[in-house]
Amino acid sequence: MELKFTSLSSKAISLAPLKALSSEAESLSFPSSEPTKQQQQQLPLRIIPGDYGLPFFGAIKDRLEYFYSDGGRNEFFRSRQQKYNSTIFRANMPPGPFVASDPKVIVLLDGKSFPVLFDLTKVEKKDLFTGTYMPSTNLTGGYRILSYLDPSEPKHEKLKNLIFFLLKSRSNNVIPQFHSNYTDLFDSLDIELSKNGKASFSGNDQTAFTFLCRAFYGTDPKDTSLGSDGPSLVQKWVLFNLSPELSLGLPKFIEDPILHTFRLPSIFVKSDYKRLYDFFYGSAGFVLEEAERQGISRDEACHNILFATCFNTFGGVKIFFPALMKWIGGPGNKELHSRLAQEIRSAVKSNGGEVTIATMEEMPLMKSVVYETFRIDPPVPLQYAKAKQDMVIENHENSFQVKKGEMLFGFQPFATKDPKIFERAEEFVGDRFLGEEGEKLLKYVLWSNGPETESPSVRNKQCPGKDFVVLVSRLLVVEMFLRYDSFEVEATKSALGYDLNFISLAKATS
Numbered sequence: 054m055e056l057k058f059t060s061l062s063s064k065a066i067s068l069a070p071l072k073a074l075s076s077e078a079e080s081l082s083f084p085s086s087e088p089t090k091q092q093q094q095q096l097p098l099r100i101i102p103g104d105y106g107l108p109f110f111g112a113i114k115d116r117l118e119y120f121y122s123d124g125g126r127n128e129f130f131r132s133r134q135q136k137y138n139s140t141i142f143r144a145n146m147p148p149g150p151f152v153a154s155d156p157k158v159i160v161l162l163d164g165k166s167f168p169v170l171f172d173l174t175k176v177e178k179k180d181l182f183t184g185t186y187m188p189s190t191n192l193t194g195g196y197r198i199l200s201y202l203d204p205s206e207p208k209h210e211k212l213k214n215l216i217f218f219l220l221k222s223r224s225n226n227v228i229p230q231f232h233s234n235y236t237d238l239f240d241s242l243d244i245e246l247s248k249n250g251k252a253s254f255s256g257n258d259q260t261a262f263t264f265l266c267r268a269f270y271g272t273d274p275k276d277t278s279l280g281s282d283g284p285s286l287v288q289k290w291v292l293f294n295l296s297p298e299l300s301l302g303l304p305k306f307i308e309d310p311i312l313h314t315f316r317l318p319s320i321f322v323k324s325d326y327k328r329l330y331d332f333f334y335g336s337a338g339f340v341l342e343e344a345e346r347q348g349i350s351r352d353e354a355c356h357n358i359l360f361a362t363c364f365n366t367f368g369g370v371k372i373f374f375p376a377l378m379k380w381i382g383g384p385g386n387k388e389l390h391s392r393l394a395q396e397i398r399s400a401v402k403s404n405g406g407e408v409t410i411a412t413m414e415e416m417p418l419m420k421s422v423v424y425e426t427f428r429i430d431p432p433v434p435l436q437y438a439k440a441k442q443d444m445v446i447e448n449h450e451n452s453f454q455v456k457k458g459e460m461l462f463g464f465q466p467f468a469t470k471d472p473k474i475f476e477r478a479e480e481f482v483g484d485r486f487l488g489e490e491g492e493k494l495l496k497y498v499l500w501s502n503g504p505e506t507e508s509p510s511v512r513n514k515q516c517p518g519k520d521f522v523v524l525v526s527r528l529l530v531v532e533m534f535l536r537y538d539s540f541e542v543e544a545t546k547s548a549l550g551y552d553l554n555f556i557s558l559a560k561a562t563s
């Protein structure tokens with residue numbers, strides 16, 4: 054069968070979740086087994102448990118426990134949840150001194166309270182994309198980049214529209230470019246596997262970066278002075294942005310002072326960043342022209358599209374693609390693989406061998422496994438928002454008073470594994486989102502900083518790349534099961550995501 058990977062039409066990438074959902078505009082309401090609004094109002098008021106300890110020392114103690122205690126970050130949250138018998142409590146979040154002036158947060162761990170972080174009538178999202186500290190603007194050309202802007206700031210709308218413009222203008226290139234770049238990657242994985250008995254998925258970094266540059270800007274970095282340095286330059290720059298909240302697995306007496314106590318000086322990454330900037334300035338003329346038409350300088354626009362491409366998109370895909378392979382390739386999923394292969398191949402066949410957005414709408418199981426991975430392993434796990442007013446927040450058992458100015462922090466992997474919302478919440482259930490009942494659960498999938506049933510707009514902080522990300526994640530699964538009947542992986546945790554090896558890739562037999 055000859056396969057064609059084409060985009061459907063010139064319309065913007067826009068995906069219906071599993072099928073057109075009538076609940077699209079529905080706000081986050083709970084199914085009938087949940088308390089009614091009136092009952093919710095009667096939930097007993099409880100003082101938020103937990104404390105911040107002594108000034109300075111309390112923050113350091115929490116930081117060391119978060120990074121270095123047995124069980125790490127998950128245990129940090131789980132043990133406190135148990136101790137306070139509450140999914141809402143007070144704690145300090147890293148980095149604390151001397152990087153963040155105020156580490157105090159109210160932690161939200163359940164799927165009911167978490168969505169308050171998206172309610173911009175109640176919270177503000179200014180300068181807290183990375184949490185209780187904001188990286189130096191020296192790392193971003195002196196600008197506060199879109200991700201740090203609250204929708205109440207006039208620039209937010211202009212810059213978000215620019216990202217929508219970029220995605221819409223280039224939507225026809227995504228499917229063909231994805232196919233071409235990822236075919237090369239899988240060709241090389243096949244060779245590596247046959248030589249060494251295993252093949253590292255680390256080549257995904259170079260492939261993803263090249264794919265993004267070709268799809269978004271029509272330029273292959275290898276044809277420019279950037280060459281193949283893009284991914285390593287981005288990684289170093291991201292480390293300088295995120296070091297206060299990362300662990301690289303070094304001994305704590307080395308790592309904690311270097312990464313978490315002071316900021317890494319931006320001067321050490323200046324020339325690397327300049328190379329990236331020059332590449333984008335030279336390749337993204339059509340976006341910079343549009344920016345000028347909208348009253349944004351070419352310089353500010355260029356720093357913003359660099360950030361959107363390298364930090365938001367490359368960073369996200371670098372984390373999420375290995376996660377997708379890890380969860381689908383997990384032990385005991387052989388039967389799931391054969392169902393996926395059968396579904397994907399028959400949909401492609403009945404659409405004349407074409408892989409399009411419409412073809413993928415006929416693959417409900419494939420769509421469900423992608424959503425399930427976003428649920429069980431959300432790629433951006435930490436979300437912050439500041440209370441704009443005094444308010445009451447609720448988990449399943451209680452209500453809690455929050456004061457204006459307090460920082461709310463949601464640890465998403467717990468919210469999307471809330472056992473009161475999801476059955477077998479800790480398990481990867483590939484077909485969880487199938488059928489009417491499954492679709493109802495999509496509003497609790499929150500990876501894009503909003504429910505999966507809602508859409509990004511200039512008025513909210515939901516990821517503008519939401520549809521693009523869902524599309525490329527689906528394409529990866531489709532590519533896999535057009536090529537292979539089944540596969541097995543080995544994965545180990547890394548600073549951001551997983552290091553993943555394929556230990557078998559069984560070629561398609563039908």
Ligand code: HEM
Pocket residue numbers: 178182199200201202209213216220361362365366368369370373432433435436437500501502513514515516517518519521522
């Ligand atoms: C796997 C890939 C991606 C993931 C996991 C991801 C995740 C997120 C999350 C969680 C946020 C909200 C952060 C917060 O405010 O707390 C966000 C915002 C944002 N993302 Fe994405 N994203 C991805 C891809 C993309 C793509 C493809 C683009 C654009 C090309 C993009 C551009 C942005 C921008 C500009 C914002 C800020 C939105 C605003 O200020 O309203 N992201 N993303």
